[in-house]
Amino acid sequence: MHRLYENNDIVVFWNSEKCYHAKRCVTGSPRTFDIQRKPWIDMSLADNPEIWQTVSSCPSGALTCVYKHDVEIRFDEAGHRSVAFAGDTQIGECVFTVGEGGWTIVHTAVKPEYEGKGIAKRLVYKVIEASEREKVKIDATCSYALKVLKD
Ligand code: SF4
Numbered sequence: 734m735h736r737l738y739e740n741n742d743i744v745v746f747w748n749s750e751k752c753y754h755a756k757r758c759v760t761g762s763p764r765t766f767d768i769q770r771k772p773w774i775d776m777s778l779a780d781n782p783e784i785w786q787t788v789s790s791c792p793s794g795a796l797t798c799v800y801k802h803d804v805e806i807r808f809d810e811a812g813h814r815s816v817a818f819a820g821d822t823q824i825g826e827c828v829f830t831v832g833e834g835g836w837t838i839v840h841t842a843v844k845p846e847y848e849g850k851g852i853a854k855r856l857v858y859k860v861i862e863a864s865e866r867e868k869v870k871i872d873a874t875c876s877y878a879l880k881v882l883k884d
Contacts, residue, residue, distance in 0.1 A: 735861040737806075740776040744851070745788055745798045746858055747774065748884070752795035761787030799851030806855045808863050815859035817843065817852050827856035827878065835870030836860070838878035857881045 734749040758766040764778035765787065776784065788798040805818050813836075817825035825843035829836045838860055843852045857878045864871035873879040 734865055735858055736772070736774075737855065737858050737862055738772070738774040738776050739801065740781070740784075742781050742801055743776065743784060743798055744801055744855055745774060745776065745784065745796060746854065748795050750795075751793045753793050755792050757790045757792060758787055758796060761790055799855070802847075802850045802852075804847065804850070804852055804855075806852075806859050808859050810863070815856045815863075817847070817856055819847070825852050825856055827853070827860050827875075829860055829871075835872065836864050838871070838873035838875045838882075841875050841877045853877055854881055 734747075736747040736749075738745045738747065756768075759768060762779045762783050765775060765784055767773055767775070785798060788796045791797075803819060804824065806815055807818065808815050813831060814826050814828040816823055824847045825841075827838060827841040829838045838857065841853050841857055843856070858881070860878075861871055861882065871882065873882055
């Protein structure tokens with residue numbers, strides 16, 4: 734399961750397949766990470782340094798995080814894509830096709846000046862998260878998206 738959690742400044746990626754339940758997250762920030770709660774991550778209850786430090790201590794790589802850099806990601810279901818915006822300007826997208834076998838991510842791109850900020854990963858996660866919520870199979874021909882899917 735892939736999920737995105739965010740507050741105004743930070744995005745946390747959660748890949749449940751990598752988690753081996755060492756529970757360092759629960760110990761590091763019990764307000765943010767509570768396995769009895771749904772959703773189990775609440776980004777509004779602790780400050781950014783506490784969240785960042787806790788995510789960094791995850792031994793499995795199931796939790797990772799990036800700064801948002803004032804970039805918002807939206808899921809555009811009708812357009813078969815997720816889209817990144819800096820203000821009103823589109824600065825990236827992740828496009829998928831819809832077939833009988835499920836969704837296939839075919840293209841992920843971010844404007845060069847916004848590369849290296851984790852935006853492509855946020856775009857891909859947004860599509861994967863939507864496919865999982867819809868219970869649709871997801872695959873990719875886009876090499877970057879495939880790397881995120883297999884990671
Ligand atoms: S610290 Fe990482 S590996 Fe441990 S329970 Fe939390 S997410 Fe899972």
